Amino acid sequence: MNIIVCLKQVPDTETQIKVGSDGKSIVTDDIKWVMNPYDEHGVEEALRIKEKFGGEVTIVGLGPKRVTESIRTALAMGADKGMLISDEALEGSDSLAVAKALAAAIKELDYDLIFSGQRGVDDDMGVVGANIAELLDIPQLSVIDKVEVAEDGKSVKVNRPIEGSTLVIESPLPALITTQKGLNEPRYASLPGIMKAKKKPFDEKTLSDLGLDAAEFGEGARKVKVLEIKPPPAREAGKIVEGETPQEKAAGLAKLLHDEAKVI
Amino acid sequence: MAQGVWTIAEQRGGEIRKITYEIISEGRRLADALGQDLTVLLLGSNIKEKAAELGNYGADKVLVADDPRLEAYTTDAYASVISELVKADDPAILLLGASAEGKDLSARLSGKLGVGMAQDCTAFAVEDGNLVATRPIYAGKAYARVTFENSWPQMATARPKVMDINEPDTSRSAEVLDAAFSLDDGALKTKVVDVLKDESGKVDLTEADKIVSGGRGMKGPENYKILEDLADLIGATVGASRSAVDAGWRPHSDQVGQTGKVVSPGLYIACGISGAIQHLAGMSTSKVIVAINKDADAPIFQKADYGVVGDLFDVVPALTEEVKKYIES
Incomplete structure (x- = not known):
């Protein structure tokens, strides 16, 4: 069973986001970049399936050179091979263009199953996985928190939580699964794992290596144009409910929620 | 030239979900701003009786795709039918709810249609005849205002519980039309084999x-x-x-x-x-x-x-x- 895991690097979720002086970007100076948290679940699940069925796990990342570090982390966790799609022309690409580049790279590989995070915790779009599946003409299984590959390795059964219930879905392979928290507990890279990762195959590809036209990528090719990025609407600190005892405070709060906010 | 606003209705077990009224209401406001019609696309099986009521919330037309294979949502069937209908009619705006279903469907549709998409938006406006969408990024640590370029329809999803629902007007009714579509069984690869109900009955x-x-x-x-x-x-x-x-x-x-x-x-x-x-x-x-x-x-x-x-x-x-x-x- 050969498995691809798509990887994105995002600002650590503790990062305070500051808007750049152009009003159209964020300040990236002091950002700590980490593997997208949902992608960690993809790496872990791929490793568990490989441990059962054999085969290879290949990490395919896209972005600037710094993404290499997160791919190395995945290799240290136990993945077999890494690939980074990196090209200046990719800078500023939208989801569809990113999916095009990833799909072009994956098409050249041998795969039964593809994992990607259900969304990047930066742009919060959650469409790259589905767009890759469309471009490869395979089924997508979105926001999945349980994966069972059939014994014969030809199909997969997944759990997809939706509002108020969980759908159990069967799909033939190959398929693309987007991962949700709860799927598994990602392992940490061990020290021997980190040492071994340094010797594992790692490829770097440009757009032309993938046979793609740079004009279809980057800021200029965006179909969704950013007009403005702004801080969230300010929320003023409100009233502190005073009182001598917890009961008095609770009574004051209940009164405000009823009389003023009218929510109870 | 692309014309009109389209929204996709969401039903489960034959019942219209609340998000549907939210996006029809918002779709109505956008259609008014453009001076164009609002069409709601309703997919399901034996679902036609639910169509007329959607006019109360602002739909001018309801296009019904009725087929046993559309009874419950699957990405394969819904994305195939909707992309076919969208390509045939060429609407200017395509609006969905950012529910579990809407997020999955819109993501696949944007790929099928080869268009840009704005996910999980909290506000919309029409400026110079174009859709401008506001969406939280970094889970709301910042907000982006975006528009579309050479990308038709202009496609977006609306965050649940954010768009105000219009007061239903029972004197208003929608024209109900049957959608003509083809659906190839070969395109239906995935199958929902079980639905595990959350017995607690709690609202998501x-x-x-x-x-x-x-x-x-x-x-x-x-x-x-x-x-x-x-x-x-x-x-x-x-x-x-x-x-x-x-x-x-x-x-x-x-x-x-x-x-x-x-x-x-x-x-x-x-x-x-x-x-x-x-x-x-x-x-x-x-x-x-x-x-x-x-x-x-x-x-x-x-x-x-x-x-x-x-x-x-x-x-x-x-x-x-x-x-x-x-x-x-």
């Missing part, structure tokens, strides 16, 4: 009107009982912070925040939650925020409309008793 956090959430200050899973008592009384869903989920006190599906669910209830009561930035990001679009915390310096108080500095183990049960007086009177 993303759709809840009220949320009572507990964090590290809850000290252990057994203590959530006091939050459940309050939640049951006011009709709220119980949520949790990342630290409570990571500690194994609550299931992953309860997590509110940047790596959990992003929520917009009318009332959010944060108990023993200090207000880590990734948590605040996930609930800052709540209408009324209440914080109950021992630590007067906790960052959550900077976002709260009402704060109580005190021990939640005293304040929450007392609040439940006080609220009971209003509800019972």
Whole structure:
């Protein structure tokens, strides 16, 4: 069973986001970049399936050179091979263009199953996985928190939580699964794992290596144009409910929620 | 030239879901701003009787795709039918709800149609005849205003519970039309083999009107009982912070925040939650925020409309008793 895991690097979720002086970007100076948290679940699940069925796990990342570090982390966790799609022309690409580049790279590989995070915790779009599946003409299984590959390795059964219930879905392979928290507990890279990762195959590809036209990528090719990025609407600190005892405070709060906010 | 606003209705088990009324109402406002028609696309099996009522909320036309294979949502069937219909009619705007179904469907559709998409938007406007969408990014740590270029239809999804629902006007009805489509069985690869109902009957956090959430200050899973008592009384869903989920006190599906669910209830009561930035990001679009915390310096108080500095183990049960007086009177 050969498995691809798509990887994105995002600002650590503790990062305070500051808007750049152009009003159209964020300040990236002091950002700590980490593997997208949902992608960690993809790496872990791929490793568990490989441990059962054999085969290879290949990490395919896209972005600037710094993404290499997160791919190395995945290799240290136990993945077999890494690939980074990196090209200046990719800078500023939208989801569809990113999916095009990833799909072009994956098409050249041998795969039964593809994992990607259900969304990047930066742009919060959650469409790259589905767009890759469309471009490869395979089924997508979105926001999945349980994966069972059939014994014969030809199909997969997944759990997809939706509002108020969980759908159990069967799909033939190959398929693309987007991962949700709860799927598994990602392992940490061990020290021997980190040492071994340094010797594992790692490829770097440009757009032309993938046979793609740079004009279809980057800021200029965006179909969704950013007009403005702004801080969230300010929320003023409100009233502190005073009182001598917890009961008095609770009574004051209940009164405000009823009389003023009218929510109870 | 692309004309008209289209919205996709969402039904489950033959019942129209609330998000449908939210996006039809917003679609109506956009159609008015453009001076164009609003068409609602309804997919299902034996679903036609639900179509006319959608006119009450602002639909001019309801296009019904009725087929046994469309009874329950599947990505394969819905994306195939909708992309065919969209290509044939060429609408200017295509609007969906950012529900579990809408997010899955819109993502696949944007690929099929080869268009850009704005996911999980909180506001829309028409400027110079073009759709401008506002959407939270970094789970709400920043907001982006975006528009579309050489990308038709202009496609977006709306965050549940954000768009106001129009007062239904029963004198208004929609023209109901049968959609002509082809659906190749060979394109249907996935199959829903089981539906595991959440027996608790609780409303999903993303759709809840009220949320009572507990964090590290809850000290252990057994203590959530006091939050459940309050939640049951006011009709709220119980949520949790990342630290409570990571500690194994609550299931992953309860997590509110940047790596959990992003929520917009009318009332959010944060108990023993200090207000880590990734948590605040996930609930800052709540209408009324209440914080109950021992630590007067906790960052959550900077976002709260009402704060109580005190021990939640005293304040929450007392609040439940006080609220009971209003509800019972």
